[in-house]
Structure formats: C-alpha cells, structure tokens
Amino acid sequence: MRSVVAALAGALFGLGLMLSGMTDTNRVQGWLDIFGAWDPTLAFVLGGAILPMAVAWRLTRATATPALGTAFPPPPEPKLGRNLVIGSTLFGAGWGLAGLCPGPAMASLAWGGWGGALFLLAMVAGMVATPPLRRRFSSLA
Amino acid sequence: MEIQYLYGLLGGLIIGAAGALYLLVNGRIMGASGILGSVVDGSAAGDDRTEKLAFIGGLVGAPALVALVFGANPTNLSSNIAVIIAAGLLVGIGTRIANGCTSGHGVCGISRLSLRGIVATVFYLLAGGISMVLFRHILGVI
Numbered sequence: 001m002r003s004v005v006a007a008l009a010g011a012l013f014g015l016g017l018m019l020s021g022m023t024d025t026n027r028v029q030g031w032l033d034i035f036g037a038w039d040p041t042l043a044f045v046l047g048g049a050i051l052p053m054a055v056a057w058r059l060t061r062a063t064a065t066p067a068l069g070t071a072f073p074p075p076p077e078p079k080l081g082r083n084l085v086i087g088s089t090l091f092g093a094g095w096g097l098a099g100l101c102p103g104p105a106m107a108s109l110a111w112g113g114w115g116g117a118l119f120l121l122a123m124v125a126g127m128v129a130t131p132p133l134r135r136r137f138s139s140l141a
Numbered sequence: 142m143e144i145q146y147l148y149g150l151l152g153g154l155i156i157g158a159a160g161a162l163y164l165l166v167n168g169r170i171m172g173a174s175g176i177l178g179s180v181v182d183g184s185a186a187g188d189d190r191t192e193k194l195a196f197i198g199g200l201v202g203a204p205a206l207v208a209l210v211f212g213a214n215p216t217n218l219s220s221n222i223a224v225i226i227a228a229g230l231l232v233g234i235g236t237r238i239a240n241g242c243t244s245g246h247g248v249c250g251i252s253r254l255s256l257r258g259i260v261a262t263v264f265y266l267l268a269g270g271i272s273m274v275l276f277r278h279i280l281g282v283i
Contacts, residue, residue, distance in 0.1 A: 002188070003195035005166045010199025012159035013171065013244070018204045018213065020152020021145060026217045032269040035278060041149040046247060048153020049160065053252035056161035069168030076255035087239025088246070088261040092268025094231025097224055097276055097283060100216075101243045102236060103173035105229075106197060108216050110205030115218040119229040126233020127178040134238065 002068050014107040020045040023108040025099025032096050160249055167192070172245025173200070174236035182237075219283055224276075235265075 021027045021041055030039030060072045095101050098119060100108075105120050112119075160171040169192075176193045179185035185193050204213070219225060236242040239261055241250065246265075250258015276283045 002167050003192045005162065006169075006192045007195040007199035009159045009163040009167075009171060010196035010201075011203035012155055012162065012199075013173075014200040014202075014204040015207065016152045016155030016157075016159060018152070018207060019155065020149045021214070022152070023204070023216055024214050025219075027145075029273060029277075029283070032266070033273040033277060034270060035274060041145055044146045044149035045153040045156070046243075046251075048150040049157035049248040050153075050252040052154060052157030052161045053164075053248055056157075056164050057253040059165060063165075066164070066168030067166040069166070072164070072168050073170050076250065076253065076257055078256065080257060080260055083238050084240070084257055084261055085264055087235045087237070088264035089235070089268045090231050091235025091239055091242060092265030092270075093272045094228040094233075094235060095243075095265060096269035096272025097231065098219060098228030100218065100228070101173070101232060102177055103200070103242070103244050105232075106173065106177065106200050107204045108213070109201050111208045111213045112216045112218065115220060115225055116216055118222070119218065119225050122226045122229025123233035124177070124181050126230040126235075127174070127181050127237050128233075130178070130234050130237035131182055131184075133234065 005068060013103060016049070017104050017107045020048075023104045023112075028099040028101075028104075029096065032099075156244075156248060157252075160244070160252075163196075164249075170245060170249045172241050172249060174232075174242040175240065175245055178233075178237045221282065224283060239265075 017023055022045055027039055027041050030037060031042035066072060100119055102123065105123060108116055109120060163169050163171040176196055180190060180193050241261060246258040246261035251262060
C-alpha cells in the first residue's frame, strides 16, 4: 500500500514538473541567467510547491503518525556543515550548465532523447561514486 | 501576466501536493536525489527500496504516458556531450554530498523553515547563476 502511494506521489510530482515547464532546460537556465532574458517562472513553481508543503508540515504537528507509517521525519538538523555548502555549490554548477536537476531529469526521460538519457546516466554514475569519494576525502581530512 | 507563470504556479501546487501526500501518508520527505541516490548506491533495502522504486516508476511513467498521448515540450538540452556528462556528474555528486536537491532542500526544506534547506538553496542558486555567467557569457559553451 505504501508503494502505491509512493507511485502516486511520484506520478503527481512528474506531472507537476511537466506542466510547470521545469522539464524545459531553457526555462530553468532562463531563471538562472540574470544577465540574459530573465525568466521568473521558476519562482512561481517553487512558491506554488512550498504552499501545500507548508500546510502539510503544520498537519504533522496535529497528528502523531503518518497514515501509513510509524513516524514523521525528525526535525531538521541545525548543523550546516561543509558538505552542505560544497555539495550545493557543485550541484548548482551542474544545474546551471545543463538546466536539469534530478526530478526533471527523471520526469523527461521518455522524450529527452539520447542527451537526456546520457545526463541521467552521468548523474547516476556521480551518485554511485559519491559514497566512496566521501570515504576517501574524510580519511584524508 | 504571462500564461507560463500560471502554468508554473499550477504545476508548483501539484508538486507541493505530491510532497504533502508522501509526507502525510508515508511519513517521508520527497527528495528526488535522495530517492534515486539511495536506490542506485544500494543504501536503500527491502520495503524501503520497493517504495522508492515505485516512486521513481510514477515519476518517469506518468509524464511518459502524458507525452505519448498529448505530446511534450522539448527539453532543449544542450547537444554538447562534454557539457551533458560534466553537468550530470556535478548534479549527481553535488546532490549526494549536500544530501538534497531542489525538491528535498528547496521545496521540502524551505516549507518547514529548515536552515539547512535555505542555506543549500542559496548556494545552489548562486552557483547556478555563476555557472550561467561563466559558461554562457564568458566561455560561450552553452
């Protein structure tokens, strides 16, 4: 049953990304390119997505457990840390370069052609390489 | 107001509804990079893995079905192979080091006023902007 809900959430997420234009790299790069033809669409998408989520977070305080689970996620960690800054900077650089982030990269797989598939493949390779990379760097530090 | 902004807002509300569903029913944070990353690096196992695979199935499948029936706007991705591979690697490594991307840190983090989510979003937006200046306006590769 949890998997059915997960599939439904994934489907909604994908359709939302598609409708909002976030699977079009021109729109994403248009938002990031403040010195070009600036496109504010992404702000509407982020704002629209934050509204129902903010209500949902409030509702988690009114109920003890999720409908099909044992516990809600723990409160966010207060510690920021080096990894958060370094990782987000690397991610942002790649996001700007291609105009794709993980959600839209998956959602547009069906019509993204060989380029979209190659991006997803490289992204997955990066994800698989990260745990050993992290171990190596933490042993050097 | 351009019609595209309205589609953006509507699509955003649907994205938020998806995240709300995942949180209130399954008790999970809807983060695309965490879901995919933990499946491919093997850190998700058993029922957890099944659930995440179902999420990915919906995320890839539903837009595919709509694209098949109604068509889809092109992704307009660069055709430069080096750009695609470098960007994919950066996004994959960066989101796993930071433990989140636009959905996890951006949508789910900011909406609960998580300092980590807000700081992550500031840094990936800044880096994205600098990336555009460097690769589009200075180097001209995209």
